[in-house]
Amino acid sequence: MITAEHRLSEQGLSRRSRQSLASIAQDTLPPPVRFNSLRMPEEQLAKIQNKRLKEFYMHQNAMIDRFMEVDQVLDFLQREMDPRSYGTTLAPSHRSSSPSSAPSGMVTDEEEQIETNGASAENEPLIRPQLRSKNTPKWIVQLAINLSFVVNIVMFVTKLFLAFYSGSMSILASAFESFLDVLSNAIIYFTIRIIRKKDHYAYPVGKSRMEPLGIIVFAVIITTSFSQVLITSIERLTDPSKASEELDLSPLALALLISNIVLKGILWIWCLTIRGSSSVQALAQDHGNDVVFNIASTIFPVIAVSAGAPWLDPVGAILLSIYIIQEWMVVLLENIRRLTGQAASVDDVKQLTYMAYRFSTKIEAVDTVRAYYIGDRLLVEVDIVLPPECPLQEAHDIGEALQNALEMMENVERAFVHLDYTAEHEIEHRRVVEGVGFGH
Incomplete structure (x- = not known):
C-alpha cells in the first residue's frame, strides 16, 4: 500500500x-x-x-x-x-x-x-490521474544517443573529405553543419554533467541556467562558422575565375551523399519511436532537420554539374548559410532574453493566477502575479490576501503549500508567495527595480 x-x-x-x-x-x-x-x-x-x-x-x-x-x-x-x-x-x-x-x-x-475505496460516480473528480505510457528501455535510449553521436562524427569526416575533393561550397556548408552537430552533442553532454553536480553552498538554487548558457555558446559558434562559409561563398561567386571552376562530383561522392541522407532518415524514424527521453526526441528533431539540409546541400552541386553552371553551388551554400544563421540568431536572442529576466507570457500568468485563485477558500484576493524567466523556466512571485484575523500558523501553511503547488507546474523553476491582509499598498520592489543600474 x-x-x-x-x-x-x-x-x-x-x-x-x-x-x-x-x-x-x-x-x-x-x-x-x-x-x-x-x-x-x-x-x-x-x-x-x-x-x-x-x-x-x-x-x-x-x-x-x-x-x-x-x-x-x-x-x-x-x-x-x-x-x-x-x-x-x-x-x-x-x-x-x-x-x-x-x-x-x-x-x-x-x-x-x-x-x-468505492468512489461513486457523483464524487468522481474532474480529472483522473494520467497514467504512465510505456517508456523505451534505458539501454535503447542510451544506444540511440551514442549511435547518433558516432554517425555525426562519421558524416562530418565524410563530408569534409567530399568538400575538399569536389570543391563544392554546398557540401562544405553541410560538413560544417555536421561538425556543429558533434559540437552540440558534446556541449549538451558536459552541460548536463555540470548541472548534476550539485553544490548547495556555491549554487544555492542549482545550475539549471547552465543549459541555456551552453545553447548561447553553441549559437555563437554556429553563426560565426556559417558566417565564414557565407563570406567564402560570396567571394567565390563574385570572382569570375573561381565562379567558373568545374566541380568534381564523382559517382562515389554522390553515393556517399545519398547514403548520408538515408542514414540520417533511418535515425530520424528510429528516434521518433523512442518514448520517455526528451534528449532522444530532441535528437529526432535534429535528424529530421539534417535530412532536409543534406538533401538541399546535395541537390545544388548535382544541378551545378548537370547543368554546367558551377555558380549554382556557391549560391546554394549562401542560401543554406543564411537559413542556418537566421534560425540560430532567433535561438540566441531568445535565450539571451530569458537569461536576462524576460517576462512570462500572458498565458503563463493566466495559468498561475488560476492556480492561486483555486488553491484555497481562505484566499480573499490574488493581489499580484509576477513571473519571469531565469533560464528555461519561470521564477514566480504571487501576492495573496488572507483575512486579517487568520492565525500565523494557518497563514504560513497556506503560503508554503501554494508555493509547493506552483513549483509542481511544468514551467516553474521557483515560486515565492507573499502574504498580506490588504491589497492597499505600494508595489513591492519597485524602488529597487527603478534604481538598478543608476546608483542610489
Missing part, C-alpha cells in the same frame, strides 16, 4: 510540509467550469478555413489545456499523490470523450486503491 508520505516524498518536502500540502488541498475552490467540454474538437478545427478564426480556437484549446493542468495538479494533491511521479507532462488527455476517462489496460497501484 502506498502512503501519502511515500507519494509526496519525492518532492523533498518535510513530513510536516507534506501533511500540510495534502490537508490544504482538500480546501480548494471547485473548478468554475468543466474545461474539457469547451474544447473545439480537432476534426471541427481542421474544417475551419479562416486562418485567424482557426488560430483563435487553437489558442483557446491551448489555454484550456493549461487550466486543466492546474486542475490535474490539485486533483493529485487531493488524492495525496505527487503529480511528478506520473512523468513530466501533466497536460490533460483531451482526446478522450470524457475528462474522467483513462487509457485502458494500464492500472497503477494508486488507481487500484481508488477503485477499491
